[in-house]
Amino acid sequence: MTPLPSPLRAMRHVLGLGLRRLRRKPIRWVQVELTNHCNYRCRFCPQSRWRQQASGAPYNRAKGYMDFDLYRRIIDEANQVALGVNFSFFGEPMMHPRFLDCMEYLNGRNPALRVVMNTNLSLATQEIFTKLIEIRLDNLRLSIDAATPETYETVRPGGRPVDLAGREVDGNRFEAVCRKAEWWFSLCEHTPTRHVFTVNSCNRHEVKAFVERWLPLLGENDAVLTKSVLSYGGKVFDDLVRPNPCNVWDAGGLTVDWAGNVSPCNLDTNMDLAIGNVEQSTLKTLRESPRYRELRRASNKGDIAACWACVDANDWRRNLVFRRGDCVSEDAFYIHD
Ligand SMILES: C[S@@+](CC[C@H](N)C(=O)[O-])C[C@H]1O[C@@H](n2cnc3c(N)ncnc32)[C@H](O)[C@@H]1O
Ligand code: SF4
Secondary structure: OOOOOHHHHHHHHHHHHHHHHHOOOOEEEEEEOOEOOOOEOOOOOHHHHOOOOOOOOOOOOOOOEOOHHHHHHHHHHHHHHEEEEEEOOOOOHHHOOOHHHHHHHHHHOOOOOEEEEEEOOOOOOHHHHHHHHHOOOOEEEEEOOOOOHHHHHHHOOEOOOEOOOOOEOOOOHHHHHHHHHHHHHHOOOOOOEEEEEEEOOOOHHHHHHHHHHHHHHOOOOOEEEEEEOOOOOOOOOOOOOOOOOOOHHHHOEEEEOOOOEEEOOOOOOOOOOOOEEOOOOOHHHHHOOHHHHHHHHHHHOOOOHHHOOOOOOOOOOOOEEEOOOOOOOHHHHHHHO
């Protein structure tokens, strides 16, 4: 794909937003894992439980980085068959050695393809932020999950962040990532951003303070999302996890891990439901395969052993969205009790 000059890209992007709403595609979104390596060990994240099996739901698949040619193939196909690409799943995407090349490749994407990314912000530099704006990322999702340094160290322990210039920060890790988020929100051209707070039993007392701190800094296309902790198929235990029936099949997505394995479940940390690999097949073929249909039937009947430890699926019932100017009432947060 050859990148277009920026005024043309801008025009294509605006047209793309309209087209996206009109087109039907066989796949709603493709969740792409650039890597499952991570520099953090967040208390509530299955990533931190790698090879520490505490239930019948292990997370022990190999760690690695997605091959760049494989990545290009996935984006090329997503351009044709998907409405969106989501860089999240596991690991920290900015740890990929060719992260900037991966982003640059999105410059030539089909403008109707919506691209979003989650990051813990620790490795974000001015160069990376600038690239995300340049490639017109559709939504950036930040994960800080605390309103104080103490709670940050409890819920998000791990490596040292770098500052905007890429220099490792010696002092307070929490303040270092907050400074970068503040700088990002102060840019009038920043990408629409979702400031995510994953509510768990160790940070629930800081939800309101978090919302009150960040709401005044948001632009008109930004939001704060407070969302419930999930068990990720029975890998994470927390008092705030609630029973909820499986809803992954209605979401209409595919998850591709760093090695190209494809699962219909966005919570399938260990890729136990893999239906194939994009090295040997295409996303569309896998989505329309007999194996996909068989798994869906088996899931409806409760016949998939890997799903037995999953009690909550995507329990989004208690998620709350706040936008600039919203009034923050104490009562709203009882929903997380
Ligand atoms: C797994 S992370 C990967 C991207 C990046 N490393 C980050 O922290 O944003 C993607 C998102 O999942 C959230 N997450 C992790 N474990 C979770 C859990 N058990 N329940 C709900 N969300 C979780 C994180 O807070 C983050 O917003
Ligand atoms: S930074 Fe993201 S992937 Fe890494 S442990 Fe934390 S939530 Fe999980």
